[in-house]
Amino acid sequence: MTLNIDTTAVKRINELRAQQGKDALKLRITVEGGGCSGFMYKMELTDEAGKDDTIFADSVVTDAISLPFLDGSTVRFDKGLIGSEFKIDNPNATMGCGCGTSFSVV
Numbered sequence: 150m151t152l153n154i155d156t157t158a159v160k161r162i163n164e165l166r167a168q169q170g171k172d173a174l175k176l177r178i179t180v181e182g183g184g185c186s187g188f189m190y191k192m193e194l195t196d197e198a199g200k201d202d203t204i205f206a207d208s209v210v211t212d213a214i215s216l217p218f219l220d221g222s223t224v225r226f227d228k229g230l231i232g233s234e235f236k237i238d239n240p241n242a243t244m245g246c247g248c249g250t251s252f253s254v255v
Contacts (some may be wrong), residue, residue, distance in 0.1 A: 150216050154206035155225035158235060162208040171196050175208055176235060178224065180215040188218060192235055 158176070166174045173196040183189050198204055201213045209224055222239040 150203075150220040152203075152205045152209060152211065152216070152219050153221075153223040154209050155223055157226040158224045159206055159208045161226040161233075161235070165194065173197075175204065175210045176224070178209060178211045178215065178219065178237070180218040190237055 162174065162176055166172055174194055175196065175198065177191075177193050177195045179191045180188050181191055195210065198210045199212070202210050203213070203216060204210045205224075211219060218241060219237070219239065220241065222237050222241070225236050225238070227234060227236050
């Protein structure tokens with residue numbers, strides 16, 4: 150299973166590492182049940198990885214349960230006028246909510 154990490158995401162994580170002085174800092178992405186479409190992403194910064202975690206591009210970590218929902222997705226970082234955020238382009242999502250925080254799969 151793969152998770153594609155865009156250079157924009159790697160660059161932002163490296164910036165956060167430098168700001169916080171934590172060389173092992175990574176973006177943890179998990180998929181949880183909930184939201185108006187069935188599943189939602191949870192993202193947080195961490196400097197820990199468990200034995201069942203998979204690390205991609207030394208920048209993003211996810212667990213074995215979430216990985217099948219994320220397989221083939223691309224993680225990127227978008228800067229905009231009204232804010233900046235990590236985004237996930239997920240080819241497995243068949244439907245999403247209007248605000249973009251939840252998705253469903255078949």
